[in-house]
Amino acid sequence: MLPEIGPEPAGDGTPFSDLTTMRVGGPAERVLVAHATDELVAYAQGLWDTDEPWMLLGGGSNTVMNDRGFPGTVLLVRTTGIAPVADDALPEGRIRLRVQAGHDWDHLVATCVENGWSGVEALSGIPGLAGAAPVQNIGAYGQELSDVLHSIEFLDRERGHARRIPADALGLAYRDSAIKQGLEGVVLSIDIVLTVGEPTRGARHAAPEVLSEPIAYAQLAGALGVELGDRVPIRELRESVLRLRASKGMVLDAEDRDSWSCGSFFTNPIVTERFARDLPESAPRFPQPVPEPVDAVTTFAELEAGLPVRVPEPEPERMVKLSAAWLIDQAGVRRGFRLPGSGAAISSKHTLAITNQGGATADEVAELARFVVQRVQQEFGVILAPEPNLYGLEL
Incomplete structure (x- = not known):
């Protein structure tokens, strides 16, 4: 039996504090709930036709709504289901799964682990629903959705119908996608391709003893007592990922106020290697892939076809990813910090999370976030960007 994704809304006027993991935000003017894909399509198309303000909401783990609420309709995605997809193009030892947009993400991961399908195990414990995963290109502990995403079924507003979009056409990058950048529509389902694990020698049951994908994150390798790879x-x-996430307040727990959050509130900034040289030597730096150079040779056939002569582009600057948590801590904003009289605080377990310690308002969350941004900018010249979607709030 599937776990409950969250309480059903009380109806129109349901506050966002009941619909989001940050537990702040005023009321929604109207709430619709889609339990089936055809309902989701019908509701979305009907709302587009009215031109009234509306928003799509899944698990509410990446949303901070202002205290006044939302003057329109909130469409809750509650479609569920996981099913294998026949695909003759896949090599032996691979499986393609179709996951409905409203399916709880961690339940999906648990199902894959139970069946011995590897590729998403390091994404355990991430809150939210499957349909939001490609919007944000979720990632953790050395894995990203883009590593396994095959395609999505997408209700495209401009085209007026659903279509399948391959992963390589979604512009997936670090916490980014074409959907996040303005491709308007609704994710109806996602297809992922995983590895069907082989049992280790002597294992009595295949699923519990199949091996994970190679470990690509140092902290996780250290926790397991193994080497990278x-x-x-x-x-x-x-189990190790869930323990690590829980130790940082990153696994939802009604009894743990540090988990009353949106997880990581800021993305890790990506800066030029040249800029990073001016940071303290102790600042963590993670080199980013260098884009492949574009062929600058124009063929005679292209010239005859009227195509312009390609001009060689300058070699792109090398980029590095910084640790937002390190920047926040070194700027003097420590675990547990809160502004006087505020119900919002930095997590007592991890500096990257802003938490609701009970009775916080959205304005208090935003005020603390602004303080963090200002301190990091003053100390290091780096402007942190929020990871969750903010509605009616400014940083």
Whole structure:
């Protein structure tokens, strides 16, 4: 049986504090709930036709609504289901799954681990629903959705109908996608391709002993007592990730106020290697892939076809990813910090999370976020960008 994704809304006027993991925000003027794909399509098309303000909401783990609320309709996605997809193009040992947009993400990961399908085990414990995963290109502990995403079924507003979009056409990047950049529509389902694990020698049951994908994150490798690139039983890796996330308040728990948050409130900034040289030597730096150079040779056939002569582009600057958590901590904003009289605080477990310690308002969350941004900018010249979607709030 599937776990409950969240309480059903009380109806029109339901506050966003009941619909989001940050537990702040005023009321929604109207709430619609889609339990089936055809309902989701009909509701979305009907709302587009009216031109009234509306928003799509999944698990509410990446949303901070202002205290006044939303003057329109909130469409809650509650479609669920996981099913294998026949695909003759896949090599042996691979499986393609179709996951409905409203399916709880961590339940999907748990299902994959139980069946011995590897590729998403390091994404254990991430809150939210499957349909939001490609919007944000979710990632953690060395894995990203883009590593396994095959395609999405997308209700395209401009085209007026649903279409399948391959992953390589979605512009997936670090916490970014074409959808996040303005491709308007609704994700109806996602297809992912995973590895069907082989049981380790002597295992009595295949699923518990199949191996994970190679470990690509140093902290996770350290927690497991192995080296980067090693593989461990898939269940062992999931359990380790859940322990690590819980130690940072990053697993939803009604009793743990540090988990009353949006997870990481800021993205890790990506800056030029040249800029990073001026930071303290202790600042973590993670080199980013260098784009492939574009062929600057124009063929005679292209010239005859009227195409312009390609001009060689300058070599792109090398980029590095910084640790937002390190920047925040080194700017003097420590775990547990809160502004006087505020119900919002930096998590006592992790500086990257802004939490609701009970009774916080959206304005208090935004005020603390602005303080963090200002301190990091003053100390290091880096402007942090928020990871969650902010509605009616300014940083």
